[in-house]
Amino acid sequence: MSEMNDKTADFGYRTVDAAEKPGLVRGVFTSVAARYDLMNDLMSGGVHRLWKASLIDELKPNSRMRLLDVAGGTGDVAFRFLDAGGGHVTVCDLTESMVAVGRDRAIDRGRLSGVDWTVGDAQALPIADAGVDAYTIAFGLRNVTDIDRALREARRVLKPGGLFLCLEFSRVVLPALDRLYDAYSFQVLPALGRWVAKDEESYRYLAESIRRFPDQQSLARRMQAVGFARVGCRNLSGGIAAIHRGRRL
Structure with a gap:
């Protein structure tokens, strides 16, 4: 993995000015927002739904829990949290x-309470210190310019004892699967992006960003370095994705 320094960052396989990356990421997700959830279903064959169900199982929502879901614009994790009894x-x-898509979905579902929406950066969250019980980020951390800064922000906004959960694409741990996964990522995904979302380059970037993560x-070591305790990881689908967890003590 190529590490970011103070002036540059990875944008897929490109090296760009660090200040430029947030705008490039915004451009990707502005382009794909309308078809983002459909593309998730097509890309994963619906398996992303099982991964997110596993995330909610790890979270164990209850009616007193206040959750911050970062990079969750379309509301997929948020709605699952509320459906599972989250506060x-x-x-x-x-x-x-992306936020506009999520807000519209909430209105369509009659979700007029229990959820609020904000545009903000994972590296400088508009949330008070120790303001939430739990923090989730699903398939978003790899798009952040400075991962360590985002992890520090996650810890800052959590209450003592609060739970951090990151669901993200990771490294395949099954030898027979890695070559198939590479072929799928760099041949099928861009083609799906071209046919369905009319945007091949954004999905090529998303495939590349997985390899840079x-x-x-x-990631476990970086979580520990910023102060998370009880750090652990659970592989999903042979390591195609993984759930990382930690506690703010």
């Missing part, structure tokens, strides 16, 4: 178009 969720996403052990 209140704030959805924060860098891209206004820290592996399971590296």
